[in-house]
Every structure is written in structure tokens, then in C-alpha cells.
Amino acid sequence: MIEFKGVHKWFKKLHVLNNIDLLVKKGEVVVVCGPSGSGKSTLIRTVNALEPISDGILTVDGVKVSDPKTDINKLRTEVGFVFQQFNLYPHLNVLDNVTLAPRKVKNIPKKQAEDFAMELLTKVGMENKKNSHPSQLSGGQQQRVAIARGLAMQPKIMLFDEPTSALDPEMIGEVLKVMKDLAVGDITMMVVTHEMGFAREVADRVIFIDQGSIVEEAPPEDFFNHPKSDRAQKFLKQVL
Numbered sequence: 001m002i003e004f005k006g007v008h009k010w011f012k013k014l015h016v017l018n019n020i021d022l023l024v025k026k027g028e029v030v031v032v033c034g035p036s037g038s039g040k041s042t043l044i045r046t047v048n049a050l051e052p053i054s055d056g057i058l059t060v061d062g063v064k065v066s067d068p069k070t071d072i073n074k075l076r077t078e079v080g081f082v083f084q085q086f087n088l089y090p091h092l093n094v095l096d097n098v099t100l101a102p103r104k105v106k107n108i109p110k111k112q113a114e115d116f117a118m119e120l121l122t123k124v125g126m127e128n129k130k131n132s133h134p135s136q137l138s139g140g141q142q143q144r145v146a147i148a149r150g151l152a153m154q155p156k157i158m159l160f161d162e163p164t165s166a167l168d169p170e171m172i173g174e175v176l177k178v179m180k181d182l183a184v185g186d187i188t189m190m191v192v193t194h195e196m197g198f199a200r201e202v203a204d205r206v207i208f209i210d211q212g213s214i215v216e217e218a219p220p221e222d223f224f225n226h227p228k229s230d231r232a233q234k235f236l237k238q239v240l
């Protein structure tokens with residue numbers, strides 16, 4: 001579903017992704033962790049072309065992302081993205097936040113888009129807030145709506161960039177629960193998170209990245225019980 005082959009990314013002289021090779025299969029849940037500034041956000045942002053790569057080959061669902069002929073808008077309909085900051089449209093209510101893209105981008109009729117949106121809002125436990133505006137919701141509620149909004153396009157891939165980092169502690173669990181339920185299905189997920197409990201329980205694989213390179217790649221039980229590198233051991237001491 002996602003394949004990086006020798007991918008590099010520079011911001012001017014800063015080498016942010018260094019020769020990334022990574023294969024993510026359909027339905028897999030991959031957790032990406034590593035120190036701050038190691039390139040985690042940049043890595044997942046390349047998948048829906050929010051950041052263009054500088055070198056190498058990146059293929060998403062059979063499409064070469066860096067190919068100038070690739071229809072980036074079409075790619076983005078297949079890749080949902082949930083950010084640390086919830087990024088809901090502040091002037092739209094919950095239902096309109098979730099139906100906007102399907103209606104505008106896919107031309108889904110209003111009624112049909114709303115029916116599906118209500119299904120998704122029920123899944124994330126937000127069906128009774130459909131008329132609320134984002135400012136009337138807690139951070140955890142906004143993030144659950146953001147996940148429903150991402151799913152509204154029926155993406156094959158969902159990317160999460162520290163989806164719980166901006167939340168008060170008591171709200172982290174409700175968002176992780178929604179992500180956990182999602183992980184059971186056949187959607188492919190790449191999740192940047194410091195929630196090592198989530199990684200242990202839900203991830204098929206953990207990728208540890210440091211200074212732009214993948215340093216370790218292992219099933220969670222191996223990564224947590226027997227981290228091979230000094231850098232991963234040091235990182236785990238800090239977050240666990």
C-alpha cells in the first residue's frame with residue numbers, strides 16, 4: 001500500500017529523511033516513534049504529498065507520488081490525515097465538517113453524505129453533537145470528529161500525526177479507543193505517537209526513527225522488550 005525506496009528529504013541543507021526504505025502492507029498498522037525533530041511528521045506527510053520528497057521513489061497504492069503526472073488531489077481522497085491540532089473548520093458545525101469533502105470533492109448528494117456522516121459520528125460517539133461548532137467541543141471530541149471527517153472520504157490509508165499530544169490526559173483514552181477500533185478493519189494506518197501502550201497493543205510494527213533514518217523496525221513485543229540500538233533504548237527510557 002505504501003512503499004518508500006531510498007527516499008530522501010532535504011529542507012535546504014537540512015537532511016531530514018535519509019535513505020528511507022519502508023514497505024507498509026494493506027491493513028497494516030505501523031507506529032512511528034522517535035525523538036522530537038527526528039523526521040516523523042515529515043515522513044508521514046510525504047505519503048499524501050503534503051511534503052514533496054527530494055530523492056528516491058515513494059509509491060502509494062500503486063501510484064508514484066513524486067511523478068509530476070500524479071493527480072495529487074485524487075491521491076489525497078485515498079489518504080486521510082489527522083493532525084495534532086484538530087484542524088476542524090471553525091465556522092462549520094460537526095455534520096458539515098464531516099460532509100464537506102465528500103460533497104465538494106466526490107459530489108455525493110447531501111442526504112447520502114449526511115447519512116454516512118451520521119454512521120461515522122456514531123462510530124466515534126459524536127452523533128449527538130452533530131449541530132455543535134468545534135469551539136463548543138472538548139479537544140477529545142474535536143479529535144474524534146476529525147477522525148470521522150477523515151473517514152468520510154472512505155480512504156484506504158489513514159495517517160495520524162500525534163493525534164493525542166494536544167489533549168488533556170483524561171481525553172487521550174477516548175481518542176485512542178476510536179483509533180483502536182479503526183485498526184481492526186482493513187484500513188492501512190501510519191501513526192506517529194508517543195503512546196507506547198497503544199503501540200504495544202495495536203501496532204503490527206513499530207518504526208523507530210532518529211535523525212531522519214529508520215534505526216529499528218520490529219513487531220512491538222520485540223521493540224519494547226529487546227530494543228537493539230542504544231538510541232532506541234535511551235528513547236524508551238524517556239517515554240515509558
Ligand code: ADP
Pocket residue numbers: 011014016034035036037038039040041042043
Ligand atoms: P518530528 O515530527 O519527528 O518532530 P519533523 O519531521 O517535524 O520532526 O522535523 C524534522 C526536522 O525538519 C526538524 O529539524 C525540523 O525543524 C525540520 N523541519 C520540519 N519542517 C520544516 C520546514 N517546513 N522547513 C524547514 N525545516 C523543517
Ligand code: MG
Pocket residue numbers: 040041042161
Ligand atoms: Mg512531528
